[in-house]
Amino acid sequence: MxxxxxxxxxxxxxxxxxxxxxxxxxxxxxxxxxxxTQIGADLSAFLPKSPDVRQRVLIEQLQSGVASRTLMLGIEGGSTEQRAAVSRAVAKEMRQSKLFELVQNGDVSDWSDSGTWVFEHRYQLSPGVNPGHFTVEGLRDAINETLSMLGTPAGNVIKPFLDRDPTGETQRIAMELVPASSPRSEDGVWMSRTAPRALMIATTRAAGSDLDAQAVAIAHVHAAYEAAVRDMGAEAPKLLLSGPPVFSVMSRDKIKTEAIHLAVVGGIVMGGLLLLAFxxxxxxxxxxxxxxxxxxxxxxxxxxxxxxxxxxxxxxxxxxxxxxxxxxxxxxxxxxxxxxxxxxxxxxxxxxxxxxxxxxxxxxxxxxxxxxxxxxxxxxxxxxxxxxxxxxxxxxxxxxxxxxxxxxxxxxxMGMRRYMAQLAGALVRGLPRLRWPLAALGVAALALVLWQGGHLWRADLGAMSPVPKASQQLDEMLRNDIGASDGGVLVVAYGDDEQAALRHTEAAAARLDALVDSGELVGYETVTRVLPSLEVQAARIAGLPDAETLRANLAEATKGLPLPASRLGPFLADVEAARKLPPVQRAELADGPLGPILNTLMYERPGGGWGTLVVLHPGAKFDQGRLEAALAGLPEVQVVDVGRELASLYQRYLHEAFVQVLLGALAVVVLLGIYLRSWRRLLAVCQPLLFAVVLTLGGMAVLQAALGILHLVGLLLIVAVGSNYALFFDQLRTTGRADEDTLASLMLANLTTVVSFGLIAISDIPALSSIGRVVAPGALLALLLSAAFARSVGPSRPARG
Missing domain, CATH: 1.20.1640.10 (Multidrug efflux transporter AcrB transmembrane domain)
Structure with a gap:
């Protein structure tokens, strides 16, 4: 050996x-x-695993609801013809890609199949179909209304179907399917009312939480735009793109890029420090x-x-x-x-x-x-x-x-470590003289923190988002141009099966109609306009009279009208055929031309059952309290105020984090007590950590910083880093002498920690900068306070070697 x-x-x-x-x-x-590994960026990861009813609805919408899958596009600049051409070309490419469930830009040229299907099923879909609608009086009123529209811009659309649909059921359905606040149309596509900008809105097929698929869809939009403007030169319109998918992908990419950047820069800076030291x-x-x-x-x-x-x-x-x-x-x-x-x-x-x-x-x-x-x-x-x-x-x-x-x-x-040891030795000798002023400062900081109380912890989930203000302003601008709902208030109906969800949706819609009549809502969109429940479809079909009754009523109703009953044979045949049609089912509709609308507004819930989303278009007199009162008592219908629920969740989140941090701190104290076996040593180790945390919080209070969850995580890191310093000084206190190598290692470790978190403090990612701004000063304070309260540590030994 x-x-x-x-x-x-x-x-x-x-x-x-x-x-x-x-x-x-x-x-x-x-x-x-x-x-x-899949990297995520949606803030739903910071929502609870065991939510209540409203929270569950909110989480479903944030992860896979229509709001989380909606893209808004603006095509700005150039001539009107160029904007319209680019809009049509991009929309066509998006529809052909099969990456999007619904693409709307005001161009109805691709909706012929949808119109045909609606026309064939108009008596099952039209809300005007009821027994009174086909009486003599009902038929006369409906036919007069249709004839009065022949002189309007819609007349050219109505005239070819007049003999088959004199009561205007198709027109009635079409009016309900048009968004209540859609933009103006120019050159066949949507245009902004305030700027030279074509507009488009699209819904991706992929769930909002599937960021890889969302990134593919966004890249496809950019590729379609580049192809559309390839031959337009420098005067080509530019693309504006926004929406939750853009924010989520942007956040993920920005966080990944910033993390790599910080790691590289931090590594270089710390590498330089370590090279000088070693x-x-x-x-x-x-x-x-x-x-x-x-x-x-x-x-x-x-x-x-x-x-x-x-x-x-x-x-x-x-x-x-x-x-x-x-x-x-x-x-x-x-x-x-x-x-x-x-x-x-x-x-x-x-x-x-x-x-x-x-x-x-x-x-x-x-x-x-x-x-x-x-x-x-x-x-x-x-x-x-x-x-x-x-x-x-x-x-x-x-x-x-x-x-x-x-x-x-x-x-x-040795490098620079001898000088670090000498500086550390000087601090060890000098800082204990300042322990009482430092203690007094800590007490003052604690008083300030207690005085500010909950006001100090006022950050929210939005403070963790890295989406820049300019992107948020672009989103608001496009949303206002398109007239899209901001998703601030959601109405969701759900049931154990498809039909239960549809019935509850119809019950909610009946009460929302009163709010539309009063002007509180401009309108709303619901899946039951293309997929009524089986009960409603059966009632409408039952309201259709037999051929003889309808013929007699029609002959009486058309007396004196410019549309004689003799021309309406196709109408009689269609009504008779409709009485024998099977009801429209979700599976049939999902595979048809209106499938995109269905899939946007109706979804299978992750925990079982089905849900539908009612998209609201608030009016000038909108009051959420009256909305909630109108829908009160309806089974399985929830009104969710997104902002209020997120604020409530965050407060619960913050409260739970505080409890967990206190339990963690208690566990640390118990562990130290078991190891040190001395109340005096335990107090000596915990004292600098406590004062470091309090002084850091006091500094944040003086700066009037809005603290949140990640600041709390930063305080945990202060304890994690500072415990090493305090324990080493306890070791030196026990021996009564300050070893040069130990002091040099503490000084260098603290320097690299402060520099590392100092770089993070200036990050563009709010979540990371929050941690850095807490830990950088806190770690420095932990070292200085550990030295200040180390009363019995003697002078450093002469340098060895």
């Missing part, structure tokens, strides 16, 4: 090879999982291995547990660099083996025996803190907890087992 092995040095080359091979295999598996490229590479391990394993773990990774969780990976690199710094500096009597290759063992227990305890406190998030009822928050725990544990294990194989004696070069 060699001297190195007798001294307890690192194991032989076979054992080292096994460790490295196992580590590389785990990393490879993680990379494979990540490569197959004066060794090899040590620099080794220092980043635990970081890479933590990010890969954290992301893969979330993917395996949840099936996908939210973009905010991915962005959170860049924040993990700031803490996981600390483990490598502690090892590379504290495992140095220099001076008289040092045996080469044994530094790792001294670090394992002296410093690893402290690092391990700091890791456990971090795990306890983030474990509270894992059990959250909100998937997005639970993802952050799983990511943090898996990332920190894997990074710490890589430090414990992989780094001793690659650098048994740590990083031997």
């Amino acid at each position: 060699t001297q190195l092995q007798q001294a307890g040095g690192p194991p032989g080359w076979r054992r080292r090879a096994v460790v490295l091979l196992a580590w590389l295999l785990v990393l490879l598996c993680g990379v494979v999982v990540i490569a197959r 004066a060794s490229p090899r040590a620099l590479v080794i220092a980043f291995l635990p970081v890479a391990t933590g990010v890969v394993i954290g992301t893969a773990s979330v993917s395996l547990v949840f099936g996908s990774v939210h973009g905010l969780t991915l962005g959170f990976g860049s924040t993990l660099i700031g803490e996981t690199v600390d483990y490598a710094i502690y090892y590379l500096i504290q495992a140095r083996q220099v001076g008289a009597g040092a045996v080469a290759g044994t530094g790792w063992q001294r670090w394992r025996d002296l410093n690893w227990p402290t690092v391990r305890l700091g890791l456990l406190t971090s795990v306890c803190g983030f474990a509270a998030l894992v059990f959250s009822g909100f998937p997005g928050l639970a993802q952050l907890g799983v990511f943090s725990i898996a990332g920190l544990v894997s990074a710490a294990l890589a430090t414990r087992y992989v780094l001793p194989v690659l650098a048994p004696d740590g990083a031997t070069g």
Whole structure:
């Protein structure tokens, strides 16, 4: 046995090879999982897993409802003819792609099949069909109304069908199917009333949560536009595109890009700091291995547990660099083996025996803190907890087992670390004199935080969205031009089966008609206009008279009219044929020309049963309270105020997060108490962490920042990072002397953490910048306060080597 092995040095080359091979295999598996992972960006991941009735309706709509699948297009600039030509070309290509359920631009040239189907089934679909409609008086009134329209612009459409539809059922259905607030038409397509802009609205087939499919649909729109303007030159109209699918794909791409950007920039900056500190490229590479391990394993773990990774969780990976690199710094500096009597290759063992227990305890406190998030009822928050725990544990294990194989004696070069140790020594000697002023400042900060109370925590879910203001303004502009509902208030009817959902929808529509008559609603859109329930269809067919009765009534009704009964033989034949038609079923309609309308307004619910969406067009006198009162008492009909429900959900979300953080903090205190076995030592370790959190909150209160969930996650990170500093100072306090290498490692670890989170604080992603603005100052305060309250730590030892 060699001297190195007798001294307890690192194991032989076979054992080292096994460790490295196992580590590389785990990393490879993680990379494979990540490569197959779907990245999401919709904020429905931050909605509860166990919602109530209204929340369930809201989540269904956010994930797969029509609002989450609607694109709005504007074709701006150029001449009127160019805009119309581009609109028709893009719409045609979109319809042919089969990526969209419904494409509307005011062009009715492709709706001939729909018109034919409606005409054939007009007596099942028309709301005017009832027994009184075919009496002598009813027929006379209906025929007079139809004749009066012959002199209007619609007359050319009505005249060819006059002999077969003198009562105007087809026209009545068509008027109901036209959106209540559609744009004006020019050159055969929709045009804005306020700007030189053609307009279009489309609904994708893919669910709103399927961002890959949404990205394909959006790319297809751009390709269709490029093809349409290819020969128009520099004067070609430009494309404006907005809607929830655009926002979701934009958010995902922006978060991924920003996360990569932050990781690269942060890596370069920290790499420069570590290179100055270690004066060794090899040590620099080794220092980043635990970081890479933590990010890969954290992301893969979330993917395996949840099936996908939210973009905010991915962005959170860049924040993990700031803490996981600390483990490598502690090892590379504290495992140095220099001076008289040092045996080469044994530094790792001294670090394992002296410093690893402290690092391990700091890791456990971090795990306890983030474990509270894992059990959250909100998937997005639970993802952050799983990511943090898996990332920190894997990074710490890589430090414990992989780094001793690659650098048994740590990083031997000194670089700038001597100066860091000297600065840290000065802080250790000087900061305890400021402990009482710092304590007083902490008490003042606590008083300010308590005084502001709930007003301080006033952020909402929208504050987590990275969609820029310009994109939001474009969306509002196009929505106003098109007259599309903003989705602020939803009316949803549902039932155990298709017919129950349709019956409940018809009941709601009957009450909404009163609001239309009073002017509170301009109109509304409902699936029952193309698919009435079987009961309603049966009642309409039953209201059709037999041939003899209708012939007699018609002869009497047409006396004195310019349309004699002798011309209406086709009308009699069609009514008789309609009496024998089978009822319209959803399956038949879904495969027909009106399938897009059906699939837009009716859907199968994820938990079973069916739902329908009633799209409202509010009028100038719209009052939500009267809407709710009008629909009150209807079974299985819900009025959902999206803004109010999201605000309520967020408050529940915030309250639950506070409870979980407090439970996590309690678990940390219990763990430290069990390990330290001393109330005095426990107080000494927890005191700087508490003051760091309070002073950070106080600073946010002074700046009047609106705090939210991710600021709370940032406070957890302060405790996670700061616990390592406090525990190392407890270790130094126990020995009574401040070891130079330990002080240098703490100084460098804190510097890299503050720089890492400082870069994140200036990110364009609000969710990431929220964390950075909390953790960067909080981590610095945690180190300074740990030094300030370390009363019994002596002066630093002279530099070794």
